[in-house]
Amino acid sequence: MKFASFSATERTVVLNNDARVTLNSDPVADSSATIAAIVTSIGGPPGAVGIVRLSGPTAVTIVSKVFSPGLKNKKKNRDSYSWKPTSHFVEYGLVFDSDDNVVDEVLAVPMLAPRSYTREDVVELQCHGSEVCLQRVLRVCLEAGARLAEPGEFTLRAFLNGRLDLSQAENGGFSSLVRSLRIQCIELLTEIEARLDFDDEMPPLDVDLAMDKIRAMSDHVKDALETANYDKLLQSGLQIAIIGRPNVGKSSLLNAWSKSERAIVTNVAGTTRDILEADITVHGIPVTLLDTAGIRETEDIVEKIGVERSRAAAMGADLIIMAVSALEGWTLEDTELLDRINCNKSAYESSSPVILVINKIDCVPNASSKWVNNSGYTFVKCIFTCAVTGQGIQDLETAILEIIGLDRIPRGGRKWAVNQRHCEQLLRTKDALLRLMSTIDDEMPLDFWTIDLRDAAMALGQISGEDISEEVLSSIFSKFCIGK
């Protein structure tokens, strides 16, 4: 028994036999360690400049081990040299590894405590942007005594050191909208509560006025959500699939729109066999156009695969453009094609809107006035184009903006950024206000108005930081590994 327990602990004993070796690292003191990380994005195409950031009490000491200002400072100088930076003054110099090989030419930006993001000593090394350079500079920093930062650890330190609170982290215009909405909720709540507690002393509540206020609030929330939607589109972009029978001019449309010769265009039906992509921007929103193989029954094995891919692309797109030829009008094949697409859409629960584009109007005089929608379908929009001349492309873009609901947002001027968390709370606010209106419509007693009003106020409070929920905090705790 005794022997067994000995053998179980044996390995530990062997490894930690020498107390001097083992007991140096005090896990508690770790939160004061100096951390380093590459803070510019890597993995994508390299930028011209990349940044390695260090933060912590020994940031300056560590940098002075690896960095020397000026040109071509050799080892001798560096050994006796201790870097004494002036806060917020940029210095040019070189980073060396432990063997005194030059790693990179950098700009060192010292930001000394407490005038830094984390309120600790921070040094940023602006290096050449390639990943190899950045990784090497980071490595020498780590070798010189820095610890690799956990994801979000700079922000965590800023947070722990009182640099940011959640409410301050938000930006101006949006915050003030949220605050004003919250105040309106609370004012209305107060009006109602006063009547519940001091019935005798208050005039009756003006229900119409209250309803107007709630409607106005609801509209504001909707506006904010639309802005949020725009922000999301700016980040994620929009995918538009162009589908149609072979040889209706899908590829010409892609070329005209993207002002390129991306797709091979012939008048042979079935020229495009795979999906072609072209990136364009529509009023600042990145759009990926997917040109698909003309969808038809075919025996050609390559084209068959292409047709399948076209269908799949149509399912995944945010928007579908159904191209038809003005020359031939709406044909039976068009009906079959759209039937199949719609059938797939319902199977995939996709609700992407479909725009009908009538192409080749140059071939038919007065095509737009002659066109009759005899397809039996209704499309969100119907646009006439001539891919060869580019006619109608402008209309198509306007139609797209309208469909995704961005036509009301002033061009070139988005008002604020709304993140995912805000978006969720805005949705919650919107739902609460909608419920409130239906509560009033159902003639529910006054007290019940307060429940959804309170919910709206709580949701808005979550955005403004007046009321921070469990989930926000636990996300802080989990994301930032507090206390490690």
Added chain:
Amino acid sequence: MPTIPAQLNCFTRLIASPPYRSSQFKTFRNCFRYFVNRPCSHHLLQHRRQLLCRRHSSFYRRFCVSSIHNSTPAGEERYDVIVVGGGHAGCEAAIASAQLGAKTLLLTLNIDRIAWQPCNPAVGGPAKSQLVHEVDALGGVIGKIADRCYLQKRILNISRGPAVWALRAQTDKREYATEMRKIVESTPNLSIREAMVTDILLGNNDNIKGVRTFFGMDFFAPSVVLTTGTFMSGKIWVGRTSMPAGRAGESASHGLTENLQRLGFETDRLKTGTPARVDQRSVDFSGLEPQHGDDEVSWFSFDPDFHIQREQLCCYLTRTTKSTHQLIKDNLHETPTYGGWVEAKGPRYCPSIEDKVVRFKDKESHQIFLEPEGRDVPELYVQGFSTGLPERLQLPLLRTLPGLENCSMLRPAYAVEYDFLPAYQCSRSLMTKKIEGLFFSGQLNGTTGYEEAASQGIISGINAARHSDGKPLVVLERESSYIGTLIDDLVTKDLREPYRMLTSRSEHRLLLRSDNADSRLTPLGREIGLIDDRRWKLYQDKQARISEEKKRLKTVKITGGDLSADVTELSGQPVKGSSTLENLLKKPHIHYKVLDKHGFGNEHLSKMEKDCVEIDIKYEGFINRQKSQLLQMVHRQHIPLPQDLNYHDMTTLCIEAREKLSKVRPQTIGQASRVGGVSPADITALLIILETDRRKVQQQKRHQIVEQIKRDADQNVSKVPSS
């Protein structure tokens, strides 16, 4: 034995959880927490363990008993609990304590004034009625006495939703006092004595030992509840003239304030007032709007034995006139507030008539209610007309009111100024943080109202008895009840004006209704020991009937017929095909009465029970939504805060927050967030500090364990070769 500072209290959650039977209120289980509120320093723990052992070794004699009593020297009397003050808090505390088996002594300045209603002759009203229902649900007395002594009863706010329905009873104040005195006198274990307490006696560990009276008597007990109301250094004012008094005609209590201050308690002054009483024989009611009671009387108590119908009296409504306002404006300098000779703060919620006239200049007239004070006395209470004007102006002022043109005044209006103890000095058990075993309750804590007093009284009575019995103290969480909300507000908000309960003070009032006060609190009352077998059986039967009925309404379907037609017409929503009774009840304007009318009701249910069924079904969606709002909050709110936190060192909190938190020393994060001057950002920072500390401690422990293992292994290594 060294003195242990009271700040070292720690809070341990007890395993006990009340046996909730009713699944519908399961979430409330989370709302009750039991805290062991005992000092946790090592010395004291040891000391307490010894005490507990001694207690247990005396073979389940729950309270200290007559054997000790006999051995005390002459002139000393020993009790388990002493309650100082015989008002609405004191009576509730003394009765609860005695019912729990504690040998209890009630000390009062005047036995004839037990449970006196010095101000309005009424119990209940918005939010206050919920308090009364809750006290009753726990096993208290205020509801039963109000039910027994009512002159008139009305439900206010009837159209505003069940959470704000408010039962209000006009009461016969003499009968009320008599009935309460009967109960006090007939409660086993409870003794009464007239005495003025002037000092409190301390033991060696900042614990209470007893009280000393003006005439030099010492009474000993390990728990003392102070409920001195407006009597501590009380001073009444009529115009510029004042005299020391707790109430008109009753002497104030002196000396206690100074002695409490000497022990380090902060005291402050508050002011309140009561209007004049007029002789109803001199009032012309012919032109006044009468206010009758409800035809169908509702009850505060859940105990049907106390539901005894009586003939109702009428109240009357009159209004202030132009000449009322003019007279007040002309004489503002004669009032204490505007003349500037009384500085204590009065309640905003119960303003004097001069306050109303000054503050609401646009309002041309204010409602004034004339309320009878009893069945066989001519006194009328002039509600809404309290004033600080001198007596010579009071009668002319009364005579500006329609109907009172020729009235005669029986008692003048007066204001009273008194010492109170800002209740941040208590924890939520109402035990003071400084002195173990000392409890504060009622107006002394800065509240106004009989209902607020009774609510605190029952909690402090329960806890005083439990403390003297070595049991963990009971805390009602804020979300569990209006009582919990009241106490939480008192101990966290550092209030400096009289506190009146309002429905808007509760964040989740839809869950804290009158109709469910019993299903929220009676199981707790049972566990504490205030609900006897008879009451418990009544309660369980009622819950069973309600749940059966809800099942029935879910399953019984109707197709067409008179009921269907009636529902369609009343609700404006067509009833299609067959529909369950439950679905019908969910439609707007459809009440249980409609089911009754068409023979689909259940005649075995009382009105109260039908109300419960209707509310549960009709408002299910809202109730569930509010429950989820509550759950969202509760997790975070209930995070306990260590009592030894050094807020001054928390540099990420703003300075005001650090100071306020050091002063109030909240027990939970939720409480901390309600302390004035503490912002949400401060709370976030505090949570982060707590979490960081927790992880540090965890890591240290882990580190220690690893070290220990290493050391053990080292020893093993060195031992093995030799063995």
